[in-house]
Amino acid sequence: MPSPVASVHQPSPPNAAAHSHGTQSxxxxxxxxxxxxxxxxxxxxxxxxxxxxxxxxxxxxxxxxxxxxxxxxxxxxxxxxxxxxxxxxxxxxxxxxxxxxxxxxxxxxxxxxxxxxxxxxYAENGSLLDIIRKDQVIDESRARRWFRQLVDAVEYCHERGVVHRDIKCENLLMDAEWRIKLSDFGFARGHVRSKNGQPSLSETYCGSYAYASPEILRGIPYQPEYADVWSMGVVLFAMVYGRLPFDDSNYKELIKQVSNKVSFPKDPKISSTCKSLINKILAPLKSRIRISGIRGDAWYTFEPVPGII
Structure with a gap:
């Protein structure tokens, strides 16, 4: 389902912005x-x-x-x-x-x-899903650029105590300059830190099955920041392979798939460093890479030398 393709100014509170029927001639x-x-x-x-x-x-x-x-x-x-x-x-x-x-x-x-x-x-160039459907796969250079933008957006939210909880290709929109715009905060939640600084667990199981972390699929209280990271890994896989890593048509099979190591298609040919990062993201909670780790990853930080392919 397409998501709102949507830019923040001085926001007005919902009720204050409502149509006024004040005294009129x-x-x-x-x-x-x-x-x-x-x-x-x-x-x-x-x-x-x-x-x-x-x-x-x-x-x-x-x-x-x-x-x-x-x-x-x-x-x-x-x-x-x-x-x-x-x-x-x-x-x-x-x-x-x-x-x-x-x-x-x-x-x-x-x-x-x-x-x-x-x-x-309004993000006029549609969603990342639209682009994947049109181009079939996204080359690693473009995927890296867009994935970095996604990481920037999610880290910004997390630093402000906001978790998205529905990161997926449909909710990543493209503006006129083909920049990623994370949209649809319908399942978002703020103030995810408790008073003693310990992570506050979520018990609302929202989002899309195909992008959901194992802990969400198992229905146990989960740390939403790390579930967001998992969803980002699904997005990265979808960009470079043109398909989702997990089949959500059968719930029991889906649970098995997310509990095992990622299975990579033979084609297209993807760099070992990209596959390594995907493996580190789509991992059990205890070993799942954090955003700080993603920022230091070899594939994420790679800069091609101009003139050398």
Whole structure:
């Protein structure tokens, strides 16, 4: 399912941003009736770029931002109660405090009786999944560049106590300069450190099976930062091989696969250093590499010598 392709300004609180029906003169009131809630905020809807069971994402022209934005439109009638009461407010709260070149920027939230509108940066070049489907595989040079951007984004979040918990190719969007933008913080959680500094465990088992760490699949309380790292390894594998490392069509088989060493396809031919890094990420929790280790890895730090292939 496509994710919001979405840029953060001074965010407005959800309720404060809602359409106001203050005291108006009759002509003003008549004019206001003719405008939709979004139009009254300067947003003019365009094509649909993503659909889900209770949310739609559409491109819109923004007068304020002088260009295109993406708007996630959540129906209060279709969305589950726990999503509206727990996950959606948490998503808005989390993204309001984040600003990084490799994160989709939150712009504004508007709430009405029937809907919640989340206005975001528009990433016009689609998702990483779209690119993999088109190109089949991503060469290691491009994969390295995009993986570094993903690491930057995730480390930035983790340093601020935010875990994403749904890192996957569909949620990695591309802006006009073909830079990675991590999006969709619908399962994100803040304040992951407890008061004594020890990691706070998650017990919400969210995200996609194919990208989920073994501890999530087994349903045990887990450290979400390390589950994010696992998902990043699945993304790296998907880029260089053009397919996912694990088959999520059978849950019991999936548990077996994630418990064993990664099986690498014969083609395409991938460098031993790249495979080594993937092995270090897609590893049991006790031996799984941390972000600091990834930053020091030989494949990650490799810089080709100009003029030498």
């Amino acid at each position: 009759a002509p003003e009131a008549d004019k206001e009736k003719k405008l939709s809630v979004l139009e009254s905020h300067g947003y003019f809807l365009g094509k649909t770029i993503g659909t889900g069971s209770y949310a739609t994402v559409r491109v819109a022209h923004s007068e304020r931002h002088e260009g295109s934005v993406a708007i996630k439109i959540v129906s209060k009638f279709s969305a589950p109660a726990d999503y509206l009461k727990k996950f959606l407010p948490r998503e808005i709260q989390v993204v309001k405090g984040l600003r990084h070149p490799n994160l989709i920027r939150f712009l504004q939230a508007i709430e009405t009786t029937h809907r919640v509108y989340i206005v975001m940066e």
